[in-house]
Every structure is written in C-alpha cells, then in structure tokens.
Amino acid sequence: MKPTFPAEGTRRLETAEDTRGFGRELGGALEAGDVVILDGPLGAGKTTLTQGLADGLGVTGRVTSPTFVIAREHPSAGEGPALIHMDAYRLVGGSGDPVGELDALDLDTGLESAVVVAEWGGGLVEQIAETYLFVSLDRTTAVEQDPDSEARIVSWGIRQPV
Template sequence: MTFPPEGSRELATAADTRAFGAELGSSLRAGDVVILDGPLGAGKTTFTQGLAQGLQVRGRVTSPTFVIAREHRSTVGGPGLIHLDAYRLLGEGSSGDPLGELDALDLDTGLDEAVVVAEWGGGLVEQISERYLLVQFDRETAVIRDPESEARIISWRWVD
C-alpha cells in the first residue's frame, strides 16, 4: 500500500506520533524532501524519530537545533536521512544561499541520495527541491478541547 499523498491524523501520544512517522518514513524515497512546520514542542523531532525508524537508519535522532544538521545512514541499503534545522541554517550569519549553506555542512551523503527532513524549512525548500512534502503540526486544537491533552493533529500534503 502506498501512503496517501495528503491527509490529516489526530495522534493522542508521542508513541502514536512516532508510529505515524515510521509509517510515512517507510514510503519515502531518496531525494524526497520533507518540511516540518509547527511551533516549539509540537512533536517535530518525535515525528522524525519515527520517520527514521521507517527509513531504517542508524543513530539517535535528536533535535537539530544545536548541530544544525545531522546525517543518519541506512542500515538496509536504502536512503539515508539528513535532519536539519533550516531556521539555524539560514539564520544570522548565513550567506543567504541555502544550497551554499548546505554544501558548507560537508555532508557525506548527497541530497539526492537521502531523505531530507527540515524543521522550520520555509524559504529553504523551494531552492533545493521543486517537490516536497509539507507536514504541519497543530497542538492548539486538541489543547483547546482538553487542556490536559497531549494530542496533536498532523496534516500532510505534497507540494509541486
């Protein structure tokens, strides 16, 4: 079964978010670019941990905030994962050239050989790929209904 090109799911727990990420990750291919959009604490890194499981890559997935980018190699000969913080990559001191900034990271894997997951990726993605998967995280809706809720609503769609 192929993953639907767009949709939305409400996920009650972090474990549900990881499981959804794994399901999506198993459908991604080398050269795919995924942009994660949502506020701090919305579950972007948790989702990426699941995505890494689905891609079957090695290494612990943590927030890229302090390292800007982290590369994870495949354990099964599939695409690797490049997980980056586009906000920091293109932030203060940046040349303003996303491809140049990515090249300066000196990654071992080419962008066309990996799945690139960019947190805060608006402005970056349009310059590295004509097609990307936009994944949006909504924590507010569930918390308005129930202030104790840990749920998040994740919506996704391919953008050409």
C-alpha cells in the same frame, strides 16, 4: 514518495508513540531525494515525528533535535537512503542560497541519495527540490479542546516551490 502513502491528509495523533508510529509509516514510503519540511511550534512533536521517520527508513543513530548542530546525518542500516535531519532555522540569514547553505554543512551523503527532513524549513529548504512534502503539526487545537490533551493534529501535502 512511494504511492503507498497518501499524498495529502490529516490525522489526530493522541500520544508521542502515535506520532512516532505515523512517522514510521511515512518513513517507509519515503525515497532518496525526498524533502520533508516539518512545521509547528516548539514542542509540537517535530523531532518525535522524525524519530518515527528514521525507524521507517531503517537508518542508524539516535535521532535528537538538531538545534545545536544544525544537521545530523543518519546512514542507512541497509540498502535504503540515509536521513539528513536538519534545523533550517539556524540557516536562515545566511547567503540566501539553500543548496549552498546545505553544501556548506559538508555532509557525507549527497542530497539525491538521502531523505532530507527539515524542521523550520519553510522559506528555505523547499528550494532544493522540485516537490516536497510539507507536514504541519498543530498542538493548539487539541489543547484548546482539552487542556490535558497530549494530542497533535498532523496535516500533510505535497507542494511545489514558488
């Protein structure tokens, strides 16, 4: 990740468009080989954030939830890295070899020349990188404060696999 984006932080994002905007900002700082793990409950905004990441990366294709296809590859529209957007939840229970599981998806782009964004990736995907960016999306706190709130609190930080 380029040093133009903070390595860790927390932001309150009031709307889906704010979440996409944060994603665009983060996407502009990501580089080939970066791994991003998105964590949060259903409806927290993981796919919405990834839509912004895709815009920031300048990749092609409509970004939708990868739940039913496990992974989607979005090629770069220019000279930047491709985006591999995956639902790691569907890979859990496989061979236990995350690199092998990802390789078995037969993606056209190698992991070293793409940004990998994994929804539900904790416990599996971080093993493919020396460091990864863990992004947590919390909708509960905002809704407890105001039941009509659309806000989410996004926290992020660079981590190393254990």
